Amino acid sequence: MARNQSDVGVSGILFGIIAASIILLGANSFVIINPGQAGVLSVLGKARDGALLEGIHFKPPLIANVDVYDVTVQKFEVPAQSSTRDLQELSASFAINFRLDPLQVVEIRRTQGTLQNLVSKVIAPQTQESFKIAAAVRTVEESITKRTELKQDFDVALGQRLEKYGIIVLDTSVIDLTFSAEFARAVEDKQIAEQRAQRAIYIAQEAEQEAQADINRAKGKAEAQRLLAETLKAQGGSLVLQKEAIEAWKQGGAQMPKVLVTGSQNSGVPFLFNLGNLEQAVD
Structure with missing residues (x-):
């Protein structure tokens, strides 16, 4: 009786070992490839053709392994x-x-x-x-x-x-x-040279504009003198001279001149009157 019980115990152990081995082999016979992965099946160290894409795949147990690669970005x-x-x-x-x-x-x-x-x-x-x-x-x-x-x-x-x-x-x-540092210095020197060149161009343009302004002023003055000369030749030119003299006296401090030149409009001989003598007679 005891022997029968011992045989049953041994048989149970053997059955358990066999069942566990079957389960282990079954679990080791499949591999799951997740999305974003690709696998390479190697049997006895040799890579098999054909990549294992996402899903479940069979692999020979114990003698094979799968290398999984990330194929995402x-x-x-x-x-x-x-x-x-x-x-x-x-x-x-x-x-x-x-x-x-x-x-x-x-x-x-x-x-x-x-x-x-x-x-x-x-x-x-x-x-x-x-x-x-x-x-x-x-x-x-x-x-x-x-x-x-x-x-x-x-x-x-x-x-x-x-x-x-x-x-x-x-x-x-x-x-x-x-x-390189050498090129950096060359770039800096080039920028400095360009800035200096631009400054020189600006100065030249400014001088040219100033010269043009002087020319315009000279032309304006010459034109004014020409018009004045034409006015003097015309009738009533002496009145223009008198008006110009009065304006000059005002700008100079409104000081009366020492000598006053007068004459008739139709006479070519002027009359000179020394105001300094008049001042001495009054004193």
Whole structure:
């Protein structure tokens, strides 16, 4: 009786072990790929063709494993340096938004392994080469003043280079663009020279305007003298002279002149009258 009970206990244990093994193997025979992921099935260390997209997939238990890759949009900042067409050093920092092509993750697994390797061994060096392509056809000044065109050429070169690695470039942005200290000093000197040139142009224009004003004033004075001469020739010219003399006396302090010149309108001989003598007679 005791022996029968012992056999039943052993059988129960064996059954439990077998059941647990079946459950464990069953659970290990399936993998779930979530949205935004892609998987690569490897059996005995060899990657199988065909990426595992979102959903549930069978995998051989114990001898297989699945590497899961994030195929959503990712962002990395990558520095780059290049020489421009005029042999100036130009440095930049790019923010690159990209994602992995889900259908290419098997090739990525075979050639690059992890995402970290992909960034360090592919994205970073290809960013450097693409920046060289875009900067080498421009001077450093053109690279700064035509920054949008520089970025467009960079985007085209980078997209073409990364596409063959299963990397889809969505967008890039230039975070920083710097140049050498020598060029910075040259830019500063150029700005100072331009400011001085603009100042010289302004002074020259101002002098030209002043000279033109002097010419206009001289023309106006000559015209006034011409009109005065014509007036003097006309009848009543002596009255104009007398009016001008009176105005001059007023402007000079309304002091009476020492000598007064008078004459008849029709007489050509003037009459001189010394007012100083009159003042002495009164005294």
